[in-house]
Amino acid sequence: MSRFFIGITGASGHAYTEVVVRALVAAGHEVDLALTVAGSKVLRHELGVDAGAGGEHLARELEPWLGEEVARSVRAFAADAIEAPPSSGTALTAACILCPCSMGTLARVAAGFSSNLVERVADVALKEGRRLVIVPRETPLSVVHLENMARLARLGAVILPAMPGFYHRPRTLDDLVAHLAGKILDRLGVEHALGARWSGTGDPPGESGIGPGA
Numbered sequence: 522m523s524r525f526f527i528g529i530t531g532a533s534g535h536a537y538t539e540v541v542v543r544a545l546v547a548a549g550h551e552v553d554l555a556l557t558v559a560g561s562k563v564l565r566h567e568l569g570v571d572a573g574a575g576g577e578h579l580a581r582e583l584e585p586w587l588g589e590e591v592a593r594s595v596r597a598f599a600a601d602a603i604e605a606p607p608s609s610g611t612a613l614t615a616a617c618i619l620c621p622c623s624m625g626t627l628a629r630v631a632a633g634f635s636s637n638l639v640e641r642v643a644d645v646a647l648k649e650g651r652r653l654v655i656v657p658r659e660t661p662l663s664v665v666h667l668e669n670m671a672r673l674a675r676l677g678a679v680i681l682p683a684m685p686g687f688y689h690r691p692r693t694l695d696d697l698v699a700h701l702a703g704k705i706l707d708r709l710g711v712e713h714a715l716g717a718r719w720s721g722t723g724d725p726p727g728e729s730g731i732g733p734g735a
Contacts, residue, residue, distance in 0.1 A: 523615035524551040528639030531559025532658040534621035540702040546594045555598040555638045600637040616652035631669040658683040
């Protein structure tokens with residue numbers, strides 16, 4: 522069993538986060554979670570989850586959002602909780618996932634500027650040589666965005682844009698979300714059953730079985 526940190530920011534794509542959290546817990550792992558103030562606003566808009574600015578309020582909202590069983594394996598922290606365990610390299614967090622990641626958060630991580638817990642944990646992952654998976658969601662991308670991504674990639678981060686594919690013949694939005702979430706879990710080395718893997722035959726994929734609300 523490993524412990525993963527997921528940072529939720531103000532970019533669009535919170536449905537991806539929900540599926541990744543559920544899949545990590547289903548695989549027997551524990552999750553630390555924090556969201557920025559902007560992230561809480563987008564979470565409310567996209568999924569109807571009123572999490573305030575995180576912390577205790579978020580902890581209360583986790584159960585109706587993710588379900589009691591999943592919520593038991595998730596520790597929620599306020600964005601300004603710089604004293605939280607994941608902020609230290611001694612916490613031995615297996616990986617940090619910023620999903621979804623705004624361009625503002627990405628820029629600050631690339632510059633080594635930690636203004637909150639989400640950015641601090643990403644900074645720790647870089648300095649400790651641990652896995653850092655960044656899932657940006659923005660389009661079109663400016664040269665500033667691309668240069669920041671390139672810098673983080675050179676530092677060892679995995680840049681995994683929220684770009685769902687269509688070769689697996691998705692039938693629903695849940696299929697599209699599961700496809701991208703599966704890509705994230707693959708980079709974390711976590712086994713999952715999110716969608717069918719490409720066989721080279723072009724056969725239609727099976728049902729994903731996991732998705733928002735599953």
